[in-house]
Amino acid sequence: MPGICNLNLKSFDLNLLRVLDMLLREQNVSRAAERLALSQPTVSNALARLRSLFDDPLLVRVGRHMQPTSRALALEGPIRAALQQIEQTLNAGETFDPRLSQQQVRIALTDFVEQLCMPPLLARLGELAPNLRIDVAHLAPSLPAELLDRGELDMVLGRFEEVPARFTRRAWHSETLRLAVRKQHPLAHDTLTLDDFLGLRHLWVSGGQSRGMVDQWLGKQGLSRKIVYTTPNYLQAAHLVAHSDLSVVLPTQLANQFAQLLPLQVFELPFDVGSFHLELVYLAQRQHEPALAWLIEQILAVRPA
Incomplete structure (x- = not known):
């Protein structure tokens, strides 16, 4: 992982990587703190420690936003992949109970697919997983691969011409x-x-x-x-x-x-x-995450006849 190999991992607080990952996602200390369920001073202090450890400002203020430095951008992908790998390892073999889950899942859809999928899916989740939260984002014509890679989206449901090999694609519905x-x-x-x-x-x-x-x-x-x-x-x-x-x-x-x-x-x-085809697409490496795997099966179960 660039930049970490020269640090002493024995003394490195790995929780700082979670903070850095969220700061790079949000590019805002207050929003990062809110998503991490931490206070703003705690996140600010963590950013100061990260800047000292990496000898780089990492995020610099530009107007009302914070912009990642080139060093931070180089760190972003490897850190996020490492955190996802740790999470998958810790969750391996974990029993998922949809009735108790308060998982937040982010899905990108068009308004057409939302109208087609969400009414039956929400009815199903109301019975099986009443506390699971679905956040829907607007889906652009092309696959939002970077958002899926960064974990800002968990899956997308739509029509795609090209899907890179690192993603799994599941047929959902054909439409005329x-x-x-x-x-x-x-x-x-x-x-x-x-x-x-x-x-x-x-x-x-x-x-x-x-x-x-x-x-x-x-x-x-x-x-x-x-x-x-x-x-x-x-x-x-x-x-x-x-x-x-x-x-x-x-x-x-x-x-x-x-x-x-x-x-x-x-x-x-x-x-x-002719017809066009709607597909459910997600990162192949995430398909064994218990909550995600369960929700994928629920979405497939409400495919239109």
Whole structure:
């Protein structure tokens, strides 16, 4: 581990590494203290000791934030990996009791996947693990590998094209697409043709992507549609379409749910773009952590039919 090899481990307080790890995560003494359940002076004193031991400021104040030095950045990965290895070793063979667990698990999702997964999962956890805490973060289009590596996320559930080999990926659900317009839309028919589709004014749920499945298919045919509004939010998209003459392409499960709640009419697309696949992804080295392994099985158990 860079920087530690020259220190005397017999006299080194390994608890300081937990403090340094949290300071590098939060880059803020107060937040680090809160997450460590320590007082702010205790964390400040630990930082002073770390600076002396490593003969480096480690974190320097820039405006209202603390910025890691190059030495701290070099230490961050090895220290975090070592702490995770220690935790996994200590937890090996540990019996996990979901009824008593107060574990905090961080998952990144899109609002579509949250709507699909969380209602049945929370109902299940309410019975089996009432004190387990789920924190959801917004999922960008690409896999947040660095956040998973640093332990800032425990797992992600979404659609990914490339997943590095150090991660485990579990199939969760395959989904198709449907078109939704408001009921009584002037271009709504019993069946929808390609010309009808191209004649609509479209709202596009981007999810941070530059081009979705529909536009990729149209582009291959030398066609394009008229997009007049873009949003990253499926829920907002459905409400906007229900009260306008816009149309929106939605995942089938979500389109059917919204059609039960809002004045929407759902159509099959007049062309076949295939399906997309949602996967649960997490660091392979963490798959034997009792709480994480248990929760993974619960998420797999609530896969849509």
